[in-house]
Amino acid sequence: xxxxxxxxxxxxxxxxxxxxxxxxxxxxxxxxxxxxxxxxxxxxxxxxxxxxxxxxxxxxxxxxxxxxxxxxxxxxxxxxxxxxxxxxxxxxxxxxxxxxxxxxxxxxxxxxxxxxxxxxxxxxxxxxxxxxxxxxxxxxxxxxxxxxxxxxxxxxxxxxxxxxxxxxxxxxxxxxxxxxxxxxxxxxxxxxxxxxxxxxxxxxxxxxxxxxxxxxxxxxxxxxxxxxxxxxxxxxxxxxxxxxxxxxxxxxxxxxxxxxxxxxxxxxxxxxxxxxxxxxxxxxxxxxxxxxxxxxxxxxxxxxxxxxxxxxxxxxxxxxxxxxxxxxxxxxxxxxxxxxxxxxxxxxxxxxxxxxxxxxxxxxxx
Amino acid sequence: xxxxxxxxxxxxxxxxxxxxxxxxxxxxxxxxxxxxxxxxxxxxxxxxxxxxxxxxxxxxxxxxxxxxxxxxxxxxxxxxxxxxxxxxxxxxxxxxxxxxxxxxxxxxxxxxxxxxxxxxxxxxxxxxxxxxxxxxxxxxxxxxxxxxxxxxxxxxxxxxxxxxxxxxxxxxxxxxxxxxxxxxxxxxxxxxxxxxxxxxxxxxxxxxxxxxxxxxxxxxxxxxxxxxxxxxxxxxxxxxxxxxx
Numbered sequence: 001x002x003x004x005x006x007x008x009x010x011x012x013x014x015x016x017x018x019x020x021x022x023x024x025x026x027x028x029x030x031x032x033x034x035x036x037x038x039x040x041x042x043x044x045x046x047x048x049x050x051x052x053x054x055x056x057x058x059x060x061x062x063x064x065x066x067x068x069x070x071x072x073x074x075x076x077x078x079x080x081x082x083x084x085x086x087x088x089x090x091x092x093x094x095x096x097x098x099x100x101x102x103x104x105x106x107x108x109x110x111x112x113x114x115x116x117x118x119x120x121x122x123x124x125x126x127x128x129x130x131x132x133x134x135x136x137x138x139x140x141x142x143x144x145x146x147x148x149x150x151x152x153x154x155x156x157x158x159x160x161x162x163x164x165x166x167x168x169x170x171x172x173x174x175x176x177x178x179x180x181x182x183x184x185x186x187x188x189x190x191x192x193x194x195x196x197x198x199x200x201x202x203x204x205x206x207x208x209x210x211x212x213x214x215x216x217x218x219x220x221x222x223x224x225x226x227x228x229x230x231x232x233x234x235x236x237x238x239x240x241x242x243x244x245x246x247x248x249x250x251x252x253x254x255x256x257x258x259x260x261x262x263x264x265x266x267x268x269x270x271x272x273x274x275x276x277x278x279x280x281x282x283x284x285x286x287x288x289x290x291x292x293x294x295x296x297x298x299x300x301x302x303x304x305x306x307x308x309x310x311x312x313x314x315x316x317x318x319x320x321x322x323x324x325x326x327x328x329x330x331x332x333x334x335x336x337x338x339x340x341x342x343x344x345x346x347x348x349x350x351x352x353x354x355x356x357x358x359x360x361x362x363x364x365x366x
Numbered sequence: 367x368x369x370x371x372x373x374x375x376x377x378x379x380x381x382x383x384x385x386x387x388x389x390x391x392x393x394x395x396x397x398x399x400x401x402x403x404x405x406x407x408x409x410x411x412x413x414x415x416x417x418x419x420x421x422x423x424x425x426x427x428x429x430x431x432x433x434x435x436x437x438x439x440x441x442x443x444x445x446x447x448x449x450x451x452x453x454x455x456x457x458x459x460x461x462x463x464x465x466x467x468x469x470x471x472x473x474x475x476x477x478x479x480x481x482x483x484x485x486x487x488x489x490x491x492x493x494x495x496x497x498x499x500x501x502x503x504x505x506x507x508x509x510x511x512x513x514x515x516x517x518x519x520x521x522x523x524x525x526x527x528x529x530x531x532x533x534x535x536x537x538x539x540x541x542x543x544x545x546x547x548x549x550x551x552x553x554x555x556x557x558x559x560x561x562x563x564x565x566x567x568x569x570x571x572x573x574x575x576x577x578x579x580x581x582x583x584x585x586x587x588x589x590x591x592x593x594x595x596x597x598x599x600x601x602x603x604x605x606x607x608x609x610x611x
Contacts, residue, residue, distance in 0.1 A: 031456065031457075155475055156474075158472070158476075158478070159469075165456050165458065165463070165466070166451070166452045168416070168421045168445075168447055168451065169445060169447055169518075171419075171420065172419045172421065172440070172443070172444075172470075173440070174470055216457065220457045220458070220459070220502040222456075224457075
């Protein structure tokens with residue numbers, strides 16, 4: 001495979017742009033706890049593609065994507081309608097619309113496949129995506145939408161942020177929350193529709209969620225999160241394309257999604273503040289420190305009974321206390337809290353000071 | 367009281383689905399009072415505040431702030447929602463949340479600048495949270511989060527403050543800090559309306575009270591109407607609260 005090949009470049013740039021815009025918008029979906037919305041929208045887009053084909057008979061991707069956009073939007077507003085007008089919870093509404101629209105879309109696809117029409121083949125690429133069919137015109141469209149999205153994001157950054165954090169409060173400040181909400185949702189729908197050709201109906205929501213979920217692990221700032229998610233998304237697109245191009249017959253969409261999944265996995269394990277690994281390390285270190293301090297405070301109790309705090313005591317005295325080992329004694333000595341000579345230990349002034357302040361909340365150590 | 371009426375509610379009726387939550391509420395709140403709204407769970411206390419603020423749409427009735435519709439008087443009003451109404455794991459800092467209080471005055475698109483940041487820092491100082499300005503909000507205790515919410519409302523520099531259970535789940539230190547700020551607001555001539563649960567502290571904290579249980583039971587000065595009779599009417603059981611008058 002030649003990585004300077006024109007087709008390859010088109011696909012790589014296309015998937016990178018797609019990954020970036022999905023990452024940006026996915027951050028908002030994740031923070032609004034609307035992770036499943038993307039899945040519902042992408043599935044809801046399928047009947048639109050089929051109907052657009054039935055009406056126009058064309059395979060031209062822009063026409064089909066317009067159909068996808070319309071049915072995706074219809075699905076979204078039905079979901080909202082169900083949530084506000086009935087007692088159904090949002091997950092039920094999402095699941096309902098997702099499967100209904102997808103089922104209807106599949107029905108139409110099988111119907112189309114039985115038609116005596118040479119053009120019909122190829123519609124099923126929208127199920128799992130086929131990046132190889134990306135044309136430079138498609139990439140231009142993606143770039144324009146991404147640019148527009150970026151512009152709107154920067155323009156209404158403050159409004160987006162406050163709506164995500166506290167919608168009711170936003171309303172009392174006089175902002176039209178419905179407008180902001182529709183704006184975000186419309187862009188999410190648009191990004192999903194753009195990705196259908198590349199990643200497909202079934203896997204599209206992963207493009208939206210994976211980079212955002214990964215990015216959340218690394219930062220506590222919204223702007224950094226959005227930028228990181230865009231970067232992760234773009235890299236997923238490029239890596240995925242490279243891998244699928246160098247291994248014949250691997251379809252690009254699933255590979256991109258798996259690369260994005262690797263980003264998530266790595267982030268969840270290795271992020272310094274929220275990652276599982278460092279959490280576990282911190283947890284174990286805390287436990288060890290606690291064991292040390294328990295031993296120290298036990299020694300402190302004994303030492304308190306003497307005028308001279310550094311009076312040596314026998315190590316045997318500690319046998320009443322279960323939590324100590326040779327190793328804890330060694331560590332305490334390393335920290336300069338005690339000194340050990342032969343079978344005796346004695347507290348140092350530092351150790352005494354430390355032990356007397358152990359349970360004092362107002363005494364900040366380290 | 368000869369003070370002007372700050373908030374006037376007429377025939378307010380609100381319902382979720384079929385059951386009315388608030389029924390035909392008429393209420394006049396004079397300027398400069400520190401008022402508690404008390405009532406049992408489900409009495410519609412939060413709903414009353416949210417309807418006044420236009421977050422919920424009433425079936426009937428109207429609200430006016432200093433004689434004009436609320437929509438025209440928004441900048442006179444600040445709101446402190448229940449602490450539990452937002453996700454505190456949101457990626458942002460204490461200072462950033464408080465700065466959100468300036469967004470209303472900024473309007474659409476315009477970003478907060480030095481002036482807004484300074485106002486937010488002053489508000490943080492007032493609630494004793496300045497040392498925590500850069501702290502990620504999930505790393506704050508419940509009481510600290512409540513103070514951040516209070517600071518965000520203080521930044522708005524409003525005339526009327528609505529607070530939804532600001533003392534819920536906070537420790538004694540925060541409770542005292544908050545009530546001192548509320549009393550300061552009253553001293554400055556502001557009107558403060560608080561959804562409150564702890565009946566014991568009503569006479570100590572507030573000078574005005576509204577009893578609510580779907581309908582308005584009573585409203586007026588604490589010293590006049592905070593008695594066993596109204597408590598019994600509101601809570602439906604015989605009440606003997608020792609009220610030190």
